[in-house]
Amino acid sequence: MTSLMLDPPPQAGGRNRRLLRVLPAAVSLAIIAVAGTVLWRALGSIEFADVARRFEAIPAVSITLAVLLTGTACLAVAAYEVAMLRHLKSGLPDRLAALTAFTAFPIGHAVGFGALSGGAVRYRIYSSAGLSAFSIGKVVVLSVFPFAMGLGLLCGLAFLARSADGGRLLSLDARWVMLIGGALILLHAAYGAAVLRASGPVVLRGFEFELPTPRLTAIQYVLGLVEVLAAVGVLYVLLPESAGTSFLPFAAAYVIAIVAGLLSSVPAGLGVFESMLLLMLRDLDPEALLGSVLAYRLIYELVPFTLAIALLLGWEGWSRRHLLGLGRS
Numbered sequence: 001m002t003s004l005m006l007d008p009p010p011q012a013g014g015r016n017r018r019l020l021r022v023l024p025a026a027v028s029l030a031i032i033a034v035a036g037t038v039l040w041r042a043l044g045s046i047e048f049a050d051v052a053r054r055f056e057a058i059p060a061v062s063i064t065l066a067v068l069l070t071g072t073a074c075l076a077v078a079a080y081e082v083a084m085l086r087h088l089k090s091g092l093p094d095r096l097a098a099l100t101a102f103t104a105f106p107i108g109h110a111v112g113f114g115a116l117s118g119g120a121v122r123y124r125i126y127s128s129a130g131l132s133a134f135s136i137g138k139v140v141v142l143s144v145f146p147f148a149m150g151l152g153l154l155c156g157l158a159f160l161a162r163s164a165d166g167g168r169l170l171s172l173d174a175r176w177v178m179l180i181g182g183a184l185i186l187l188h189a190a191y192g193a194a195v196l197r198a199s200g201p202v203v204l205r206g207f208e209f210e211l212p213t214p215r216l217t218a219i220q221y222v223l224g225l226v227e228v229l230a231a232v233g234v235l236y237v238l239l240p241e242s243a244g245t246s247f248l249p250f251a252a253a254y255v256i257a258i259v260a261g262l263l264s265s266v267p268a269g270l271g272v273f274e275s276m277l278l279l280m281l282r283d284l285d286p287e288a289l290l291g292s293v294l295a296y297r298l299i300y301e302l303v304p305f306t307l308a309i310a311l312l313l314g315w316e317g318w319s320r321r322h323l324l325g326l327g328r329s
Contacts (some may be wrong), residue, residue, distance in 0.1 A: 054291030058238055065237040066299045073230035074304060076146075077105045080223045084142050087216050092129055100125045103311045104143075106304035111267055115144055121312065128319055142212065146224030149188070151255050153221065154228050156184030158252035165249035169280045170256075192217065228255075234300045238292040243284050253280040 081101035082094045100122055108118025119140040126136045159166045159181025166177040198211045212220065232251045239245065257276035261269015274293055278286060 054240070054285075054288045055294050057240075058292070058295055062237050063295070063299070066234045066295070069230045069233045069237070070300050070304065073227045073234075073300075074102060074105070076223045076226040076230065077101045080146050080219065081143070083216065083219050083223075084139055087142075087213070088135055088138060090126075090131055090135060092126070092131065096125070096129060099311065099315065102304075103308045103315070106301070106308035107312070110301055110305040115140055118143065125315065142216075145212070146220045147227060148224070149221050150224030150226075150228035151258065152184055153188055153225060154232070154251055155255040156181045156188065158248045158255070160185065162246070162248045162252070165246070166252050169249060169253050231258075231300065235292060235296040238295045238299075239284070240288045240292070243288070245281065245284065250281075253277060256280065 078098040078101040081097040085092050085094075085097045103125070104118040104121040107121055108115070111117040119136075122139055122143070123133075123136050126139065127133070131139075159177050163174040163178040163181065166172075166181070167174040170177065195211050195214055195217045211217075229251075232247075232254045235254060236247060236250055239250075254277075257273045257280070258269065260276045261273040264272045266272055274290065277289060277293065281289060
């Protein structure tokens with residue numbers, strides 16, 4: 001009788017499995033629908049000639065700062081890739097790890113489904129270098145940690161430090177914003193405590209997994225924050241001076257827009273990211289905001305993506321010549 005009470009009926013288990021398969025797609029469609037509605041309403045009152053003028057009016061100093069911040073984010077990603085391979089004792093050279101990061105991250109970000117698309121690039125390069133599929137799988141899993149940690153921690157800090165501004169952005173009571181921020185910080189604190197206390201594999205609901213070491217976790221948080229702060233900074237420095245928005249509330253809006261884009265599964269969150277920013281940053285001139293976002297996408301996304309494709313093609317050409325040379329010798 002006890003086993004009957006504990007074990008769910010097969011029909012219930014089947015329904016749960018079907019729900020789990022359908023839920024991600026339903027969430028994506030809902031976000032895309034909301035984003036499409038917001039964009040449709042916003043674009044109806046926007047003159048694209050004004051957007052182009054706002055884009056052209058961005059000062060050269062702001063463009064230069066955005067380029068430098070983009071480089072900082074890419075260097076943080078490369079430094080973490082090196083740290084991951086050293087942690088796994090892969091024996092691969094640091095320059096190969098850096099090359100893979102400069103290739104996998106922009107492609108994963110632009111194509112969407114970063115763990116899969118960026119993971120495919122990592123598999124192509126690392127498998128050719130002799131790394132096992134199991135080790136590459138570990139790299140792919142570990143690669144998503146810093147950005148997620150940086151996003152969550154920055155959002156929590158921003159909500160705690162500027163709860164009133166966060167409430168205005170989200171149309172929520174400031175106390176709710178502070179509560180959300182506190183919950184995010186507590187979640188990170190609990191994770192840090194679990195990492196420090198873990199002495200072996202962790203078993204959760206029948207799944208066994210190994211937490212990163214305290215040293216790697218510290219690297220993930222530091223480099224994740226550097227990457228996210230640099231990404232926020234790229235768009236922030238491209239905003240017009242008349243925006244008058246302080247950094248922390250803007251960072252919170254950026255994080256929410258990025259998360260919405262990731263959940264939508266649309267490549268680079270195209271359209272979703274813009275709609276969320278238009279929805280939250282209502283005090284900013286829409287044409288100016290869209291002009292700044294256009295520059296952001298060119299500098300932070302399109303240029304690194306183009307360079308990543310060139311790097312991947314160059315690596316493919318070099319590796320093929322190298323293999324042909326070995327075959328002739």
